[in-house]
Amino acid sequence: MDKTYITSPIYYVNDIPHIGHAYTTILCDMLKKFYWILGHDVLLLTGTDEHGQKIEQSAKKHHQSPQDYTDKISEKFRQIWNEFKIDYDIFIRTTNEEHCKSVQKAFEIMYAKGDIYKGEYEGYYCISCETFFTQTQLNENNTCPDCGKPTDLMKEESYFFALSKYQERLLQWYEQCPDCILPQYRKNEVLRFVQEGLNDLSITRTSFEWGVPLLPNPQRNDSKSHVMYVWLDALLSYVSAIGYGQETESSKMAYWENATHMVGKDILRFHAVYWPAFLMSLELPLPKHIYAHGWWTKDGAKMSKSIGNVVNPKEVADVYGLETLRYFLAREMPFGQDGDFSQKSLIERINADLSNDMGNLMNRLIGMSEKYFTLRIDSHKVKTYFADEIKQIDTILESVKQKMQTMQPSRYLEELWKTFSLANSYITHYEPWKLIKQDEEKTMALLALLANILARSSFYLYPVMPESATKIAQALGFEISPQNYQKFITEGHLLESFTIQKIPPLFPKIQSPLLVENTTQDTQTTNHQEAKDETENIVNLIDIKDFAKIDIRIGTISECKAVEKSQKLYKLLVDIGADKPRQIVSGIAQYYTPEELLGKQICLIVNLKPAKLMGLISEGMILASKDENGLSLLSIDKPRINGSKIS
Structure with missing residues (x-):
């Protein structure tokens, strides 16, 4: 059985989870379920990144210790992933003792190899991004090129990682592994960055204390106490979580041979340049894939707490349903590009895709099978009458599979929905309400064709909408499992004779927005007065x-x-x-x-x-x-x- 390792970023504990966090983590969960269906042994990691100067300052502002502060916010991430039914196997925290030991050991290995050396660093530091920049990289007024916030000119003793030493090896890796970074245009951005030349990377700090400290080493003769640079600490969590650097190395390290990272475009450089260079230094395998997605806006505007348009994923899931949120996030944003969240778009997806196409197909099948055959379905004559239709559906489903394997979730769902649209078109074309009066056997075969389309499609629906796919499978008398994927998809078997179970409509239509949008006080007052005036005219x-x-x-x-x-x-x-x-x-x-x-x-x-x-x-x-x-x-x-x- 193939071992597969999928990781979300470990999220920085400076705020509660937002829609971007949910998108990334749902995509990871989707990938895990997809490869599980294919028969892989899959591990999914998520967690929280808890060190750094920004955390130290935030904790002080809240009159808490850094540990108490991180405990509280880390638990919020764990809680929402549990509520969202994310099937993670490992929740790593960078404050875990075993993780800290792994990071310290990795530092010593790289230091002994000559890839880490002591020097003095002078540069512009963005506390928000935990990143140093050169003068030429800054915006006007020495603001951060990534977040726009002010930077501080800092000069301190530091240890450096010899990143420049690995420039050519990185370029070779990009060339030899065409799909190591997707989408391709993101890989091209990374390639240009590396081709312009790499500078050695400052990897320790002495100006704050909240981080993984270096192990005492008399050979180094440090003048100050050093803590690890947050990105060295955070990235190593991917391997520390499965046993790297521990006294008894875990068998889970075998999963690292086939690792996939899911990240936002803003942290791609750290994962696609710094991280593989660290791994090369440690002589560990490189990740098979690094997938970089875009950002979400709200009704066309950048999300901002100051203007009150940040989307809370839990509120959306509570009102519209978790399955609906999962589908919308995966379908609405072409992977790698930015996407826009609006209730209007969400409702359109629910009504057009979920209610009209998929849900209506299930309702029609149940209704007709009850009316014509007392809910009995028999696939015995499907290939006699509808062999071409079965081949057409199987061709589409093979394309669906390829879209996920190349990390195109939006296209994956677009292709999958063709099966539901075709099934509905078969109903229109063959008119079973007329056909039943002329040919009962062919009518049964038609309904069985629809049932088998739903059954086969449900395996690919499962990664994105597991509960809906499970309901469809239960209604059709089978279980979603790798064994049944092999039976129905790989080997092409049809459903055996069964009695379809009646279920409520999967996705009733929605006529108007269900979530109250944030508004300013002035708008609320105006709306209240308008409502009052209108009421008085009734x-x-x-x-x-x-x-x-x-x-x-x-x-x-x-x-x-x-x-x-x-x-x-x-x-x-x-x-x-x-x-x-x-x-x-x-x-x-x-x-x-x-x-x-x-x-x-x-x-x-x-x-x-x-x-x-x-x-x-x-x-x-x-x-x-x-x-x-x-x-x-x-x-x-x-x-x-x-x-x-x-x-």
């Missing part, structure tokens, strides 16, 4: 007692038929959790097909007096909204038990 005001008279319940449409001699009416049976379904006659035939309505959860007024329409009794009213764009049924953002009351 004539038929009611109080809460009037509203309490209306009994609105959640129901699932279990049957839908056109009413004879009517162009507008459907006769619906709606399950509201009672002994028998409610019969509803509703004028929505011009806006929905029966297949779109089957399995859909709707809002239903259940205490209206029964009415007779076209000779049929209607026992309630479905709630809907209509404007110049047409009619839309009111729905809920998450599936609920039939009969649940709306208040």
